[in-house]
Amino acid sequence: MKTYKIATIPGDGIGKEVVPEAMRVLDTLAELDGNLKFEWEILPWGCDYYLENGEMMPENGLEILKNFDQIFLGSVGMPELVPDHISLWGLLIKIRRGLKQTINIRPAKLLKGLDSPLKNPGEFDIMVVRENSEGEYSDSGGRIHSDADEIAIQNAIFTRKGTERAMRYACDLSNQRSKKVTSATKSNGLSHSMPFWDDVFHDVVADYPSLDQNSVHIDAMAAYMIMKPSEFDVIVASNLFGDILTDIGGAIMGSIGIAPAANLNVSNEFPSMFEPVHGSAPDIAGLGVANPLGQIWTGKLMLDYLGYARLGDHLLEAIEYSLVQGIKTRDLKGQATTKEVTHTIIQYLKTKLE
Amino acid sequence: MKTYKIATIPGDGIGKEVVPEAMRVLDTLAELDGNLKFEWEILPWGCDYYLENGEMMPENGLEILKNFDQIFLGSVGMPELVPDHISLWGLLIKIRRGLKQTINIRPAKLLKGLDSPLKNPGEFDIMVVRENSEGEYSDSGGRIHSDADEIAIQNAIFTRKGTERAMRYACDLSNQRSKKVTSATKSNGLSHSMPFWDDVFHDVVADYPSLDQNSVHIDAMAAYMIMKPSEFDVIVASNLFGDILTDIGGAIMGSIGIAPAANLNVSNEFPSMFEPVHGSAPDIAGLGVANPLGQIWTGKLMLDYLGYARLGDHLLEAIEYSLVQGIKTRDLKGQATTKEVTHTIIQYLKTKLE
Numbered sequence: 001m002k003t004y005k006i007a008t009i010p011g012d013g014i015g016k017e018v019v020p021e022a023m024r025v026l027d028t029l030a031e032l033d034g035n036l037k038f039e040w041e042i043l044p045w046g047c048d049y050y051l052e053n054g055e056m057m058p059e060n061g062l063e064i065l066k067n068f069d070q071i072f073l074g075s076v077g078m079p080e081l082v083p084d085h086i087s088l089w090g091l092l093i094k095i096r097r098g099l100k101q102t103i104n105i106r107p108a109k110l111l112k113g114l115d116s117p118l119k120n121p122g123e124f125d126i127m128v129v130r131e132n133s134e135g136e137y138s139d140s141g142g143r144i145h146s147d148a149d150e151i152a153i154q155n156a157i158f159t160r161k162g163t164e165r166a167m168r169y170a171c172d173l174s175n176q177r178s179k180k181v182t183s184a185t186k187s188n189g190l191s192h193s194m195p196f197w198d199d200v201f202h203d204v205v206a207d208y209p210s211l212d213q214n215s216v217h218i219d220a221m222a223a224y225m226i227m228k229p230s231e232f233d234v235i236v237a238s239n240l241f242g243d244i245l246t247d248i249g250g251a252i253m254g255s256i257g258i259a260p261a262a263n264l265n266v267s268n269e270f271p272s273m274f275e276p277v278h279g280s281a282p283d284i285a286g287l288g289v290a291n292p293l294g295q296i297w298t299g300k301l302m303l304d305y306l307g308y309a310r311l312g313d314h315l316l317e318a319i320e321y322s323l324v325q326g327i328k329t330r331d332l333k334g335q336a337t338t339k340e341v342t343h344t345i346i347q348y349l350k351t352k353l354e
Numbered sequence: 355m356k357t358y359k360i361a362t363i364p365g366d367g368i369g370k371e372v373v374p375e376a377m378r379v380l381d382t383l384a385e386l387d388g389n390l391k392f393e394w395e396i397l398p399w400g401c402d403y404y405l406e407n408g409e410m411m412p413e414n415g416l417e418i419l420k421n422f423d424q425i426f427l428g429s430v431g432m433p434e435l436v437p438d439h440i441s442l443w444g445l446l447i448k449i450r451r452g453l454k455q456t457i458n459i460r461p462a463k464l465l466k467g468l469d470s471p472l473k474n475p476g477e478f479d480i481m482v483v484r485e486n487s488e489g490e491y492s493d494s495g496g497r498i499h500s501d502a503d504e505i506a507i508q509n510a511i512f513t514r515k516g517t518e519r520a521m522r523y524a525c526d527l528s529n530q531r532s533k534k535v536t537s538a539t540k541s542n543g544l545s546h547s548m549p550f551w552d553d554v555f556h557d558v559v560a561d562y563p564s565l566d567q568n569s570v571h572i573d574a575m576a577a578y579m580i581m582k583p584s585e586f587d588v589i590v591a592s593n594l595f596g597d598i599l600t601d602i603g604g605a606i607m608g609s610i611g612i613a614p615a616a617n618l619n620v621s622n623e624f625p626s627m628f629e630p631v632h633g634s635a636p637d638i639a640g641l642g643v644a645n646p647l648g649q650i651w652t653g654k655l656m657l658d659y660l661g662y663a664r665l666g667d668h669l670l671e672a673i674e675y676s677l678v679q680g681i682k683t684r685d686l687k688g689q690a691t692t693k694e695v696t697h698t699i700i701q702y703l704k705t706k707l708e
C-alpha cells in the first residue's frame with residue numbers, strides 16, 4: 001500500500017466546495033485501486049485566514065508544505081475584501097516560487113460532451129508548458145516621479161537555466177506525445193527577452209532532432225489557437241504568454257471553469273502543487289452549484305504525476321461521461337448541482353473498475 | 355478641391371500587389387466625391403531596398419515622410435532574406451516611433467459575408483486602442499554572462515503621459531460609440547507596470563463619469579474575446595496586449611488577413627500611418643491572388659481619419675458586398691483574384707455613388 005500525504009488548501013470561494021468533491025473522487029479511485037491511499041490534511045489558508053491573521057498563510061507555511069508529498073489547491077481570491085496582489089502573491093505565487101515549482105502544465109483538450117464555441121474545433125489535444133518562476137513575473141521594477149512625470153518600469157528577467165528547463169520539459173513531453181513542439185515567441189517586438197528565448201529554443205531542440213519544432217509569435221499563436229487548434233500539440237511559453245494561451249485553451253474547450261493545472265517542482269526536491277485554472281467565483285460560492293470538474297481534472301494531473309496514469313485516464317473518461325450524460329452545472333448551461341456531478345463520476349468509476 | 359499628399363510604401367511581398375489596388379479604390383471614391391484628390395508618391399522602401407542599400411529606408415527617410423499628409427503602408431518583411439528585427443525595426447517600428455505615432459487603432463467587426471470560426475459570434479464591433487510607443491516594446495534591456503549563466507532582461511517602460519494619452523483617446527472614442535471602455539490589465543501578475551496602468555486608468559475614467567468602464571486581466575480578456583466578443587466595445591491595451599488582442603480580433607472575424615490598422619500621430623504634428631495587420635505573405639506574393647481587403651479597409655481608416663467618414667462607410671459596405679457576393683480570394687476559400695475583388699468593390703461604389 002502506497003500512501004501519499006497531500007497538503008490540501010481549499011482556499012476561497014468555490015474552492016471550499018469543489019476540493020472536498022475532488023477528494024471524494026480521488027479516494028474512490030484509490031480504494032478501487034487497492035494499493036493506493038491519500039492522507040489529506042486540510043490547511044485553512046486563504047483570504048479568511050488573512051482577514052483574521054493579516055497574512056494568507058502562516059509565516060512558516062512553506063516549511064509546513066515541505067512535509068507533504070504534494071499540494072492540492074482549490075482557488076484563491078476574494079477581490080472585494082482582499083486586493084488580488086495580496087491574496088495571490090501571499091499564497092499562490094509565493095508557493096510557486098518558494099517551492100521552486102518552475103514548470104506549469106495545462107492541457108487544453110476537446111472533451112466529449114463539452115460545447116466548444118468554435119464551429120470546427122477539430123480534435124485538439126494541447127499541452128501548454130509554461131515557465132513558472134521568472135520571465136515577465138519577476139517582480140522586479142518600480143516607479144519614479146509623481147503626477148504627470150510618473151514612470152513605471154517592469155523588468156522581465158529570463159535566465160538560460162529557467163528557460164532551458166521549461167523547454168527541455170516540453171521537448172521530453174513531446175517525445176512521449178506526437179513529437180511536435182511549438183515555441184511561443186515575440187522576438188519581432190520584444191527585442192531582448194524574446195530573441196534570447198529563441199536562441200535557447202534553438203539550442204535545446206538541437207538535442208531533439210526527431211521532434212517537429214517551430215516558433216510562432218504570440219499574436220499569431222493566439223489567433224491560430226482559434227483558427228486551427230488541432231495543429232498544436234506541446235506548446236512551450238513564457239510565464240505571461242503561457243498564462244494567456246492557457247485561458248484561450250479553456251475558452252476553445254468550451255469553459256474556462258474546467259481546465260486544470262500542475263505547478264511542478266521537476267527536481268522533486270519539494271512538493272508540486274495541483275490547482276484548477278478557474279478562480280474562486282465569489283458570486284456563486286456557497287450555493288452548491290459550482291462546477292467541480294476543474295478540480296477533479298486537477299486530480300487527474302496529480303494521479304498522472306504520481307505515476308497512476310491509468311487511473312488518471314479512467315478519471316478523464318468519467319468526466320467525459322458526466323458531460324455526455326448532460327449532468328452539467330449551470331456554467332455549462334445545465335442544472336446539476338456540484339454533488340450530482342461528483343456522484344455521476346463516482347458511479348461511473350465504480351461500475352468501470354469494481 | 356482638397357488634395358492630400360500620401361507617402362505610399364508598398365513594402366514587401368503582397369504589399370506590392372494590394373497597395374495599388376487600394377489606391378485604385380481610393381481614387382475612385384475621390385473622383386466620385388468630386389472635391390477630394392489623392393497624390394500618391396511611391397516610396398520603394400523595404401527588404402529589396404535593404405538588400406541593395408543595407409538599410410530599409412534612406413537615412414533621411416523620416417524627414418522625407420514629414421513632407422506628406424499621411425502614410426499608406428503595405429506590409430514589411432521577407433524573413434527568408436532579412437531577419438525580422440532588421441526589417442521591422444528599420445521601417446515599421448522606426449516610423450511608428452520617429453513620427454510619434456503613439457496610438458494604434460484596430461477594429462474587429464463581424465463583417466457580412468465573412469465566416470467567423472465562432473458558432474455564436476454575436477454582432478461584435480470592437481475597436482482596440484493600443485498604446486503604440488512604449489510599454490513592453492521599449493527596446494530597453496540586454497544580456498549578461500554566457501552559456502549556462504546567461505540572463506536576458508527586457509524592461510517594459512510605462513510613462514503616465516503615454517499611458518494616459520492612450521486611455522484618453524479610448525475614452526473619447528467610447529463617447530462617440532456605445533460609451534463602454536474596457537482596460538486590459540494584468541495587475542495580479544505583473545506587479546509594477548500593471549498596477550500603474552490600473553492607477554492611470556482609474557484617474558482617467560474619473561473624468562468620464564458617463565462611461566461604463568471596467569478592467570479585465572489579459573488572460574480572461576483573451577478568453578472573453580472568444581466566448582462573448584459582443585460584450586466589448588472600445589478596449590484600451592498596452593503595446594503587447596493590444597498586439598495580441600487585435601490578432602484575436604482578426605481570428606474571430608474569420609480572417610487575420612483582413613483587419614486594418616492606423617498608427618496615429620494624435621497631435622497632427624507628423625503624418626499618421628495606415629497599414630493592414632497582415633504580413634507580406636511571401637509564399638503567395640506575385641501570384642495575383644492576395645486578398646486586398648485588409649489594404650482596402652485600411653483605406654477606410656485613412657478616410658475616416660481625414661474626415662470623410664461617409665465615404666469610409668460606403669467603402670466598408672462595398673467590402674461587405676464583395677464578401678456577400680462570394681468574390682473571395684483563396685485565403686477565404688474563394689477563387690477570386692486580387693483584381694476581381696477590387697473590381698467588384700469599385701463597381702459597387704460607382705453604382706452607389708454615381
Ligand SMILES: CC(C)[C@H](C(=O)O)[C@@H](O)C(=O)O
Nearest residue numbers: 188189219442446447597631
Ligand atoms: C511585426 C510586429 C513588430 C508588429 C507588432 O507587434 O507591433 C505586428 O505584430 C503588429 O501588430 O503590427
Ligand SMILES: CC(C)[C@H](C(=O)O)[C@@H](O)C(=O)O
Nearest residue numbers: 088092093243277542543573
Ligand atoms: C492569478 C494569477 C496571478 C495567475 C497567473 O497569472 O499566473 C492566474 O492567472 C493563473 O494563470 O494561474
